[in-house]
Amino acid sequence: MTRGTTNPNRLRRMDRWIAAVHGAELRRAEDPVAIDLGYGAAPWTAVELLGRLRTAAPRTRVVGIEIEPERVAAARPYEREGLAFRHGGFEIPVPGRPLLIRAANVLRQYDEAQVAAVWERLCARLAPAAGVSRGGLLVEGTCDEIGRRHVWVALGPEGPRTVTFATRLGSLDQPSDLAERLPKALIHRNVPGEPVHAFLRDFDRAWAAAAPYASYGARQRWLRAVRDLRADWPVTDSPSRWRQGEVTVAWTALAPRS
Incomplete structure (x- = not known):
């Protein structure tokens, strides 16, 4: 229960x-x-x-x-x-x-x-x-x-x-804040050497690089960060979902290594 x-x-x-x-x-x-x-x-x-x-x-x-x-x-x-x-x-x-x-x-x-x-x-x-x-x-x-x-x-x-x-984008300091809400299959895998750790690291870097867009609001900063993230990660959704404060990635890219 x-x-x-x-x-x-x-x-x-x-x-x-x-x-x-x-x-x-x-x-x-x-x-x-x-x-x-x-x-x-x-x-x-x-x-x-x-x-x-x-x-x-x-x-x-x-x-x-x-x-x-x-x-x-x-x-x-x-x-x-x-x-x-x-x-x-x-x-x-x-x-x-x-x-x-x-x-x-x-x-x-x-x-x-x-x-x-x-x-x-x-x-x-x-x-x-x-x-x-x-x-x-x-x-x-x-x-x-x-x-x-x-x-x-x-x-x-x-x-x-x-x-x-x-x-909720207004409550976010950096994308890795979401690590505490990873589902059970991933939450203990947020350590160096695991894909989900690398993903959140890269997301934080993209978020930092998108800092100039913060003057237009957190949504614009998120949109820019996700666009940059797509260069290295298989993001499967579109800007219509990103605007909701979401990003979806293929499971195969984040699945635990062992």
């Missing part, structure tokens, strides 16, 4: 990213189901996820899953059309295969050695790729208490795809 901290709007950055990059998959699906895994002591994150996903895919249904029965009972009064709560864990106790599983601030209490097995188990529950569809999406990551800084890994049925760094 997690600590259960669920401040309203805590996961807004992750939710908006999901709606932007996965909305088309949800719209195409006959019965788009999204899972809020480990929603915590209050149902706010599941309620908010439904609202944000329905802006992109109006037929989306959300199921909140918690391992603590008392939390499920407390959430039941908030059920409505498109929103339900179930007792369970990594087995994802819903029929069929969901198109989205969001697991925010869940794996931080596990050992790093356990992460791969959990990812594999959750990915096996995702809707498979078929035709033009890439299949379901697992989004697993960590954020601070009020959602200013957030890092998550996106995985498909085939495994990890990308890592996204997202922040």
Whole structure:
């Protein structure tokens, strides 16, 4: 069981990213189901996820899953059309295969050695790729208490795809401030010799070089830093996402070396 901290709007950055990059998959699906895994002591994150996903895919249904029965009972009064709560864990106790599983601030209490097995188990529950569809999406990551800084890994049925760094730009001194929010698979790898350490080092250098753009605001400085970063790192998203205080990098570039 997690600590259960669920401040309203805590996961807004992750939710908006999901709606932007996965909305088309949800719209195409006959019965788009999204899972809020480990929603915590209050149902706010599941309620908010439904609202944000329905802006992109109006037929989306959300199921909140918690391992603590008392939390499920407390959430039941908030059920409505498109929103339900179930007792369970990594087995994802819903029929069929969901198109989205969001697991925010869940794996931080596990050992790093356990992460791969959990990812594999959750990915096996995702809707498979078929035709033009890439299949379901697992989004697993960590954020601070009020959602200013957030890092998550996106995985498909085939495994990890990308890592996204997202922040409220006005609160950022330098990009490596996000290191404390790295997901469990990476947080202990922020040491010399590991790719994620090199990435954050290079991001800080690009941020420093972009200091003249600070006079135009933190967003312009971030945009310039990410553009420079692209010369050496496989950034997979576009300026429309960078403007949100995000940058997404291919998982293969940041994956642990051992």
